[in-house]
Amino acid sequence: xxxxxxxxxxxxxxxxxxxxxxxxxxxxxxxxxxxxxxxxxxxxxxxxxxxxxxxxxxxxxxxxxxxxxxxxxxxxxxxxxxxxxxxxxxxxxxxxxxxxxxxxxxxxxxxxxxxxxxxxxxxxxxxxxxxxxxxxxxxxxxxxxxxxxxxxxxxxxxxxxxxxxxxxxxxxxxxxxxxxxxxxxxxxxxxxxxxxxxxxxxxxxxxxxxxxxxxxxxxxxxxxxxxxxxxxxxxxxxxxxxxxxxxxxxxxxxxxxxxxxxxxxxxxxxxxxxxxxxxxxxxxxxxxxxxxxxx
Amino acid sequence: xxxxxxxxxxxxxxxxxxxxxxxxxxxxxxxxxxxxxxxxxxxxxxxxxxxxxxxxxxxxxxxxxxxxxxxxxxxxxxxxxxxxxxxxxxxxxxxxxxxxxxxxxxxxxxxxxxxxxxxxxxxxxxxxxxxxxxxxxxxxxxxxxxxxxxxxxxxxxxxxxxxxxxxxxxxxxxxxxxxxxxxxxxxxxxxxxxxxxxxxxxxxxxxxxxxxxxxxxxxxxxxxxxxxxxxxxxxxxxxxxxxxxxxxxxxxxxxxxxxxxxxxxxxxxxxxxxxxxxxxxxxxxxxxxxxxxx
Numbered sequence: 042x043x044x045x046x047x048x049x050x051x052x053x054x055x056x057x058x059x060x061x062x063x064x065x066x067x068x069x070x071x072x073x074x075x076x077x078x079x080x081x082x083x084x085x086x087x088x089x090x091x092x093x094x095x096x097x098x099x100x101x102x103x104x105x106x107x108x109x110x111x112x113x114x115x116x117x118x119x120x121x122x123x124x125x126x127x128x129x130x131x132x133x134x135x136x137x138x139x140x141x142x143x144x145x146x147x148x149x150x151x152x153x154x155x156x157x158x159x160x161x162x163x164x165x166x167x168x169x170x171x172x173x174x175x176x177x178x179x180x181x182x183x184x185x186x187x188x189x190x191x192x193x194x195x196x197x198x199x200x201x202x203x204x205x206x207x208x209x210x211x212x213x214x215x216x217x218x219x220x221x222x223x224x225x226x227x228x229x230x231x232x233x234x235x236x237x238x239x240x241x242x243x244x245x246x247x248x249x250x251x252x253x254x255x256x257x258x259x260x261x262x263x264x265x266x267x268x269x270x271x272x273x274x275x276x277x278x279x280x281x282x283x284x285x286x287x288x289x290x291x292x293x294x295x296x297x298x299x300x301x302x303x304x305x306x307x308x309x310x311x312x313x314x315x316x317x318x319x320x321x322x323x324x325x326x327x328x329x330x331x332x333x334x335x336x
Numbered sequence: 337x338x339x340x341x342x343x344x345x346x347x348x349x350x351x352x353x354x355x356x357x358x359x360x361x362x363x364x365x366x367x368x369x370x371x372x373x374x375x376x377x378x379x380x381x382x383x384x385x386x387x388x389x390x391x392x393x394x395x396x397x398x399x400x401x402x403x404x405x406x407x408x409x410x411x412x413x414x415x416x417x418x419x420x421x422x423x424x425x426x427x428x429x430x431x432x433x434x435x436x437x438x439x440x441x442x443x444x445x446x447x448x449x450x451x452x453x454x455x456x457x458x459x460x461x462x463x464x465x466x467x468x469x470x471x472x473x474x475x476x477x478x479x480x481x482x483x484x485x486x487x488x489x490x491x492x493x494x495x496x497x498x499x500x501x502x503x504x505x506x507x508x509x510x511x512x513x514x515x516x517x518x519x520x521x522x523x524x525x526x527x528x529x530x531x532x533x534x535x536x537x538x539x540x541x542x543x544x545x546x547x548x549x550x551x552x553x554x555x556x557x558x559x560x561x562x563x564x565x566x567x568x569x570x571x572x573x574x575x576x577x578x579x580x581x582x583x584x585x586x587x588x589x590x591x592x593x594x595x596x597x598x599x600x601x602x603x604x605x606x607x608x609x610x611x612x613x614x615x616x617x618x619x620x621x622x623x624x625x626x627x628x629x630x
Binding site: 066067070071073074077078080081082084085087088100142146147149150152153154157159165168169171172174175176177178179180181182183184185186187202203205206207209210213237238239242263266267269270274284285286288289291292298300303304307310311314315318322325326329330331 | 362506535
């Protein structure tokens with residue numbers, strides 16, 4: 042469609058005969074929506090613009106102006122000053138390990154509860170609600186002390202364990218509700234063919250879970266990649282810092298911050314999640330949108 | 337009845353997840369309850385004080401009540417965005433003729449940014465000298481008089497640390513509410529329109545009653561999430577200046593890891609749990625009182 046046609050169409054929708062007040066109503070509501078979109082997105086665009094702007098220009102600068110020249114110097118400094126590569130590696134290790142555990146443990150629990158079934162299965166499912174309702178703060182002191190006793194402070198495990206524990210409940214619920222839609226006949230057929238509970242799990246349940254796995258992994262990756270509180274409490278060693286802790290170290294002493302390099306680092310660290318969001322866009326948006334209605 | 341073989345399988349499948357959950361979540365909760373009965377600096381032997389920590393918290397610690405009050409303000413400000421503005425925009429979005437898909441994606445974007453990055457961003461936005469985006473916009477529209485150092489002004493700091501939390505998950509709640517509004521039967525709205533109902537009346541008497549279950553879920557999610565709010569206030573001001581932006585969560589964290597009063601910090605963390613449970617209970621109570629009927 043040409044731009045002229047777009048203009049014509051929007052004009053006609055505004056000026057549609059007999060909808061005078063509705064037209065005004067529509068312009069007004071579109072203006073509000075536009076304003077909100079701007080408020081949600083402009084700060085992020087501004088981060089990107091700042092990251093691409095020469096440092097001197099930022100200090101002087103008009104926040105709405107486009108960069109006079111686009112520079113990648115800030116990114117160079119971001120990698121040189123901090124230990125950005127190392128932070129990314131640590132976060133990648135923690136995220137991969139935690140995601141793998143959440144998916145595996147979540148599927149196992151849901152399989153036992155929903156597919157195999159046992160007398161107290163509803164009680165066990167209810168037990169997992171605790172992890173959704175209770176704030177993580179209540180576990181910080183005990184975990185810190187336990188880790189100290191077992192020499193686990195400053196380890197990947199110290200972050201992975203609570204992240205898995207607190208993500209597991211939602212994963213169990215998602216897998217469990219999905220498994221309740223898998224027809225019983227499928228399992229009966231497998232049993233007739235002589236498949237035991239383990240083969241059934243690997244040959245029927247796991248392959249059918251792919252979509253739920255994608256949802257669980259995406260949601261948890263955001264949570265894990267961005268985790269601040271566990272990492273900040275259990276990791277003190279510079280070499281073990283994950284991305285959020287690393288970003289914090291760009292805030293120099295006494296507020297002396299190299300802003301353009303800092304925002305370049307922010308851009309680098311948000312890129313993996315942004316790519317995932319764009320690739321899985323439809324699935325995610327409709328997942329959130331439908332989440333509470335299906336509930 | 338389960339066969340012997342299946343019972344073994346239940347055990348095999350259930351043990352690893354329950355074990356992980358127990359170590360990371362269940363055990364620490366009980367440890368916190370236990371520790372809250374002691375006075376302990378983490379080095380010398382713990383001293384059993386019974387309910388002493390709780391008595392101190394409720395009767396002799398003004399910081400506790402102050403932080404609790406500020407936590408509630410923090411929740412209220414967050415909910416204005418995540419329930420109020422979100423509902424307005426979700427409703428308007430159902431009237432939008434195009435661009436819905438892109439709008440939905442754009443408003444969710446802040447949710448994937450880490451709290452540390454958000455704190456860095458807002459520290460710069462709120463900056464007074466050099467003027468940050470907010471003060472620049474104010475002088476651009478001729479409101480220089482309102483410019484201030486948002487994070488050190490006692491009158492604005494609590495609001496300033498609350499707004500980013502409302503901002504970052506706004507899109508998620510907006511989408512959930514939008515999904516709920518889409519489920520409202522069209523013919524019901526058409527019928528109301530034929531009877532001469534205004535847009536407001538349609539919203540009030542047709543859409544909202546249908547939305548209620550989703551609205552309640554959203555309210556519980558947003559409230560309990562806001563009660564846990566920690567990262568952004570901690571990173572932006574660490575409760576300061578003075579105690580003017582100290583929340584219950586940051587107060588508890590400081591007590592534990594800056595003052596190493598592990599016993600008292602555990603009592604405070606139990607209070608945070610109670611606060612969340614009371615909030616959920618209160619929401620459900622209000623819902624029940626006004627009736628579940630549509």
